[in-house]
Amino acid sequence: MTIAPLELTGERTVPGVDLEQYWFRRHEVVYRWLAQRLTVAATGPGPSPGPLVDAGCGEGYGADLLAAALTAEVIGLDYDAGTIAHVAAAYPRVWPVRGNLATFPLASATVPAVVSLQVIEHLWDLGGFLAECRRVLVTGGAIAVSTPNRPVFSPGLARGAKPTNPFHVEEFDAEQVTGMLTHAGFCEVEVLGLHHGPRLQAWEADHGSLVTAHVTAVVSGAWPDHLLALLPTITIEDFRIGAHDEAHDLIGVGRR
Numbered sequence: 001m002t003i004a005p006l007e008l009t010g011e012r013t014v015p016g017v018d019l020e021q022y023w024f025r026r027h028e029v030v031y032r033w034l035a036q037r038l039t040v041a042a043t044g045p046g047p048s049p050g051p052l053v054d055a056g057c058g059e060g061y062g063a064d065l066l067a068a069a070l071t072a073e074v075i076g077l078d079y080d081a082g083t084i085a086h087v088a089a090a091y092p093r094v095w096p097v098r099g100n101l102a103t104f105p106l107a108s109a110t111v112p113a114v115v116s117l118q119v120i121e122h123l124w125d126l127g128g129f130l131a132e133c134r135r136v137l138v139t140g141g142a143i144a145v146s147t148p149n150r151p152v153f154s155p156g157l158a159r160g161a162k163p164t165n166p167f168h169v170e171e172f173d174a175e176q177v178t179g180m181l182t183h184a185g186f187c188e189v190e191v192l193g194l195h196h197g198p199r200l201q202a203w204e205a206d207h208g209s210l211v212t213a214h215v216t217a218v219v220s221g222a223w224p225d226h227l228l229a230l231l232p233t234i235t236i237e238d239f240r241i242g243a244h245d246e247a248h249d250l251i252g253v254g255r256r
Contacts, residue, residue: 012058012059012118013027013058013059013118014058014059014061015059015061018231018232019223019228019231020231021231021232021233021234022210022214022231022234023214025234025235025236025238025239026194026239026248026249027062027117027118027146028061028062028065028236029194029236029239029241030117030146030194030241030249030251031061031062031065031066031115031117032065032069032236033241033251034066034115034144035065035066035069035070036069037144037253038052038066038070038113038115038142038144050073050106050107050110050111050112051072051073051074051075051095051111052066052070052072052073052074052075052111052112052113052114052115053074053075053077053104053106053111053113053114053115053136054066054074054075054076054077054094054115054116054117055077055101055104055114055115055116055119055129055133056077056078056101056116056117056118056119056122057076057077057078057083057087057094057096058078058083059083059086059087059090060076060083060086060087060090060091060094060096061091062115062117063075063076063087063091063094064090064091064093064094066115067091067093067094068093073095074093074094074095075094075095075096075097075106076091076094076095076096076097077097077098077099077101077104078096078098078099079098079099079100079101080098081098084096084097084098101116101119101123101129101132102123102125102128102129102132103128103132104132104133104135104136106136107136108135108136109135109136109137109138109139110136110138111136111137111138111141112137112138112141112142113137113141113142113143113144114133114136114137114141114142114143114144115143115144115145116129116133116143116144116145116146117144117145117146118146118147118148118249119145119147120145120147120172120180121147121148121163121168121169121170121171121172122167122168122169123169124169126170126180127184130143130180130181130184130186131184133184134184134185134186134256137256138256139256140255140256141255141256142253142254142255142256143181143186143252143253143254143255143256144251144252144253145177145181145251145252145253146194146249146250146251146252147171147172147177147249147250147252148168148171148248148249148250149172149173149174149193149244149246149247149248149249149250150163150171150172150173151173152246152247152248153171153211153248154171157171159173159176172250173250174191174193174244174245174247174250177191177250177252178191178252180252181252181254182254185256186254186255186256187254187255187256188253188254188255189252189253189254190252190253190254191244191250191251191252191253192241192242192243192244192247192250192251192253193241193242193243193244193245193246193247193248193249193250193251194239194240194241194247194248194249194250194251195239195240195241195242195246195247195248196210196238196239196240196248197237197238197239197240199238200234200238200239203226203230206226207224207226207227210230211248213227214227214231
C-alpha cells in the first residue's frame, strides 16, 4: 500500500523532499544521537516501564527511528488528527496517540523518556507541557527537547519578542532552556548544541549563511543553482553535536 506523504506546510519537516533535506537531516541527526543516549535508560534492569513518548511527533519518522534503534515501544503523541492517521498508516512500529501537549492522555510515572524535538517554540503553554512531561516520567526518567537557538536562528530578536516565523510563539537561548527545565523540576540538566560540520561550513564560506539562503529561496521562489546542488546531498554526517555556543539548534536534556 502506498502511503500518501504529509503536506509540507512549513510547520514541520517531512522526509523524502530534496529541497527539505537540510531541515530534515538537521532533525534526524538529533533523533539518532538521542537514540544512542537513551539506550541505557530504555533497556535498564528491573521491570520494564511503559513506552517512550515522542511529544509533538509530527510526521512520525523520528518516533519510528527511536522505536527501531531502541527496540522499544514508542508513543507518537500529536494533536493533529490527520498527522496521527498518517503515523498509524506509515509507521506500524509507532503507537499513535492523539492528545493535547498540555494534558497528556497518559498515566503518571509510567514513561521512561519523553523526547520533543522542535516543539517547545510552538507552544502557548510551555509550563503546562513541561509539567506534564515530568508527571508522566518515572523517577530517573529522561527528558530531551530541541529548539532553534534564537541568537543564531533569528539574530537580533530579543527574549520574548514575536519571532518572524509564523509558526513560532517564542524562540529561546541556551540560558532560557536551562532555566525552563530546572524550573520545571528536572535535575542533571545539560544543554548542548547542533552545529554545521566542515562541508556545510565550507559551503557557507563561499556562499554565506545556508539558513538565510534557504529561507530567502522559499520566500522568493528563486532557488540559486549552488543551493539546489547542495540540498539533496545533505546527510546527518554534515552536522555535529557539541557545546551550545553558537549552535544552530539547542538540545536540552535532564532527568526527573
